[in-house]
Amino acid sequence: MPSPFPGMDPYLEGHLWTSFHAHLATGIARQLLPQLRPKYIALPERTYSSGPLEDVMISTRSVIPDVGVRKTRHRELPVAQAGVHTAPVRLRNRFTTRIPHYRIEIRDTEKRRLVTAIELLSPTNKGSRRREYLRKRSRFLRSSAHLLEIDLHHQGKRIPLLDPYPAGAYFVLLTRARRRSWTDVWSSTIDAILPVVPVPLLKGDADVSLDLQAALTQVYDDGGFDLVVDYRKPPDVSLPPDEADWVAKHLLASRPR
Numbered sequence: 139m140p141s142p143f144p145g146m147d148p149y150l151e152g153h154l155w156t157s158f159h160a161h162l163a164t165g166i167a168r169q170l171l172p173q174l175r176p177k178y179i180a181l182p183e184r185t186y187s188s189g190p191l192e193d194v195m196i197s198t199r200s201v202i203p204d205v206g207v208r209k210t211r212h213r214e215l216p217v218a219q220a221g222v223h224t225a226p227v228r229l230r231n232r233f234t235t236r237i238p239h240y241r242i243e244i245r246d247t248e249k250r251r252l253v254t255a256i257e258l259l260s261p262t263n264k265g266s267r268r269r270e271y272l273r274k275r276s277r278f279l280r281s282s283a284h285l286l287e288i289d290l291h292h293q294g295k296r297i298p299l300l301d302p303y304p305a306g307a308y309f310v311l312l313t314r315a316r317r318r319s320w321t322d323v324w325s326s327t328i329d330a331i332l333p334v335v336p337v338p339l340l341k342g343d344a345d346v347s348l349d350l351q352a353a354l355t356q357v358y359d360d361g362g363f364d365l366v367v368d369y370r371k372p373p374d375v376s377l378p379p380d381e382a383d384w385v386a387k388h389l390l391a392s393r394p395r
Contacts, residue, residue, distance in 0.1 A: 181244075309324070
């Protein structure tokens with residue numbers, strides 16, 4: 139069963155994000171590979187960084203403590219009876235975990251040179267590890283490869299550009315190797331389909347096309363996300379009021395009568 143949304147599904151931005159992220163990287167590579175062979179290959183790559191658990195479990199409901207603490211008036215406590223255990227206050231631990239990141243590397247099959255990197259931005263490299271990602275991005279822009287960045291998440295800060303972003307909820311940024319001063323930006327609102335974008339290759343070879351909507355639709359079906367998403371509840375991710383209102387009305391209108 140397909141997603142009820144015409145474009146990006148905001149319900150995938152919550153606690154299912156890591157799984158969706160992994161599926162999408164593989165789906166993009168599979169879509170591109172027939173257009174690339176035999177000169178190029180598309181390889182999904184997984185790296186890790188350390189970050190807070192909230193960067194993986196985006197759901198606000200998942201980080202609410204089990205026990206609350208409230209103030210009470212001071213009073214004399216009776217002496218505890220032998221053998222009676224007093225109940226502890228249960229508090230959340232602060233710790234970091236290994237957070238996976240996925241990208242697709244397009245390399246030429248003869249010399250295995252990196253031609254184009256497709257980065258799938260996440261709440262981590264837009265949030266707690268943003269500075270680290272921007273340093274890596276800066277180093278990459280000094281290389282000879284193209285950079286395509288796909289941002290399908292509301293959480294975190296956007297990649298900084300000199301000019302303001304166009305209106306939209308989701309963005310794709312393409313910085314070509316021979317035009318570093320400019321970045322091509324595609325935007326998509328929450329009620330619109332995701333774009334088809336070019337993927338550049340080595341000089342002399344034509345761009346190939348990445349249909350993001352087709353990739354999302356395929357991985358939604360292949361991953362069985364319709365079996366685990368509960369569209370009767372609000373999405374885990376925090377949306378702007380106008381988008382949250384549209385999501386609620388759209389789901390109500392799309393429910394079977």
